[in-house]
Amino acid sequence: MNIYLPIAEVxxxxxxxxxxxxxxxxxxxxxxxxGGFLMTPLLIFIGIPPAVAVATEANQIVASxxxxxxxxxxxxxxxxxxxxxLLAGGLVGSAIGVRIFAALRELGQVDLLVALCYxxxxxxxxxxxxxxxxxxxxxxxxxGAARTRRKHTWVHxxxxxxxxxxxxxxxxxIPPFGIGMLVGTLAAxxxxxGGFxxxxxMIYLLGMAATVVVGTxxxxxxxxxxxxxxxxxxxxxxxxxxxxxxxxxxxVVGTQIGVRVAPRLKAEQLRILLAVLVLAVxxxxxxxxxTTPDEFFALSNGGGH
Amino acid sequence: MTWGMRLLAGxxxxxxxxxxxxxxxxxxxxxxxxxxSLDTQFTGSELFIYGAIKPDPGHEDDKFDVxxxxxxxxxxxxxxxxxxxxxxxxxxxxVEIDKAPSFFALATSGEFRDIISYTDDLLFEIGxxxxxxxxxxxxxxxxxxxxxxxxxxxxxxxxxxxELPGAVEIKEKILLETRIKxxxxxxxxxxxxxxxxxxxxxxxxxxxxxxxxxxxxxxxxIYSAAQDYPAIYGIVSILVALIxxxxxxxxxRTFFPT
Numbered sequence: 097m098n099i100y101l102p103i104a105e106v107x108x109x110x111x112x113x114x115x116x117x118x119x120x121x122x123x124x125x126x127x128x129x130x131g132g133f134l135m136t137p138l139l140i141f142i143g144i145p146p147a148v149a150v151a152t153e154a155n156q157i158v159a160s161x162x163x164x165x166x167x168x169x170x171x172x173x174x175x176x177x178x179x180x181x182l183l184a185g186g187l188v189g190s191a192i193g194v195r196i197f198a199a200l201r202e203l204g205q206v207d208l209l210v211a212l213c214y215x216x217x218x219x220x221x222x223x224x225x226x227x228x229x230x231x232x233x234x235x236x237x238x239x240g241a242a243r244t245r246r247k248h249t250w251v252h253x254x255x256x257x258x259x260x261x262x263x264x265x266x267x268x269x270i271p272p273f274g275i276g277m278l279v280g281t282l283a284a285x286x287x288x289x290g291g292f293x294x295x296x297x298m299i300y301l302l303g304m305a306a307t308v309v310v311g312t313x314x315x316x317x318x319x320x321x322x323x324x325x326x327x328x329x330x331x332x333x334x335x336x337x338x339x340x341x342x343x344x345x346x347x348v349v350g351t352q353i354g355v356r357v358a359p360r361l362k363a364e365q366l367r368i369l370l371a372v373l374v375l376a377v378x379x380x381x382x383x384x385x386x387t388t389p390d391e392f393f394a395l396s397n398g399g400g401h
Numbered sequence: 402m403t404w405g406m407r408l409l410a411g412x413x414x415x416x417x418x419x420x421x422x423x424x425x426x427x428x429x430x431x432x433x434x435x436x437x438s439l440d441t442q443f444t445g446s447e448l449f450i451y452g453a454i455k456p457d458p459g460h461e462d463d464k465f466d467v468x469x470x471x472x473x474x475x476x477x478x479x480x481x482x483x484x485x486x487x488x489x490x491x492x493x494x495x496v497e498i499d500k501a502p503s504f505f506a507l508a509t510s511g512e513f514r515d516i517i518s519y520t521d522d523l524l525f526e527i528g529x530x531x532x533x534x535x536x537x538x539x540x541x542x543x544x545x546x547x548x549x550x551x552x553x554x555x556x557x558x559x560x561x562x563x564e565l566p567g568a569v570e571i572k573e574k575i576l577l578e579t580r581i582k583x584x585x586x587x588x589x590x591x592x593x594x595x596x597x598x599x600x601x602x603x604x605x606x607x608x609x610x611x612x613x614x615x616x617x618x619x620x621x622x623i624y625s626a627a628q629d630y631p632a633i634y635g636i637v638s639i640l641v642a643l644i645x646x647x648x649x650x651x652x653x654r655t656f657f658p659t
Binding site for chain 2: 098099100101102103105106107155156158159160161162163166167204205207208212322325326327328329330333335336337338340341344345348349351352356385386387388389391392393394395396397
């Protein structure tokens, strides 16, 4: 069943979109990641213009993260104070990101920007995840549990210290604000929630209590992607309502199934699979950047200057 | 020149050219649709064009040729050439083509150049080259034709430009019919269909019909909302997402508790 997307101006198979939404949602339910970093490139691969893919995916992440925040809220695993500091940074970052995006769209370089960001971040996060899960697997097989110990880093020496009760932290507000800002910028440019960067940063850089990390990051992501959606809608008119609804129906259902299946799966082995998937997307994007194109010319709507 | 002026010029030309020959062949034609709705179910369409030639008395046994042309709205388009730097391919600066048809199909009963004289092609402005306008190429452009050719090549690959020699069938010497594919990626606007009847490489008569291509239904509603009320559209998008997220969470909590 093909469906014509009014903003993307392409006709795509609705079942493929539902399947993509469901599949990526399932993964995010298992791993507690938003899945935007997989969905946006996949949308681009099936022919959705990058500008529309990024803006519409931000809208879909609002749905999946809200669904996630609700369950974390009930379990009281959201540090609202920390979330608000991250959010303040996130909103600033999102505003910067959307403007960079609009400027590069004018120059015809959005595709390059999006692809480069993906190659760099997916490559880095995928490799780290792969190495970590290999190590964890080795430790598990040796019988010892993987333990992390909190270290005192430069992060703890900065001014503007605040008390974050649920995170069990008394640190400066600057690092969380900075992390939020970076993630907000990426959210706007890459059409991702940024959980795949924020979660490791919260654990390793800030040393937050592990129980509140995912809930708090989802809390921030929900608001930042909401703001991003709004800004893309206003500045670029690239949020495709039809595409968003199909993706989020697939996505929210997939997420809920993933959340229920997750406890019965071997997480470490799955994590390696996820790492491989992330690296595969990264290589595909990187490959497209460096191979000689079949068509040396590209068209875009004129009259913009 | 507007379409009206073009047509007027064409008709004047027709009178001037045809008068000495006393050729009064006429064409009547019809289209399977004169409006196309781009709704969410739109996956492309096919235009069926048929008609009849009424030859001038004394020319009933002559061989006629027919050109059927469908042109979409003329729009500016930016063409960029990919460049390579540090091993990475990226878009170079834009060359703005001032005007190019968003859709162009030329179905003919034979090879275009074999059935029409250069004079009449020029006079009636039939070929694609009459519609692509690049007034001022930037100074750094070495080969402007390269950009125009690229436009034609890419749009042809997207199914937007087509030259279909031999696609017009002429039956019983006077009945004509042809089919023109409209792809799913059509642009909104007024399309013009022109049907030319030719004898001895000269245009004898032309029939013109406008086809209205419009977004329709849900797609139209969403598109115009996004364009005209971007802030409200953005807020509604977010609300829809929140409701969907909440519904899914509530539904699964009720029916499949963890």
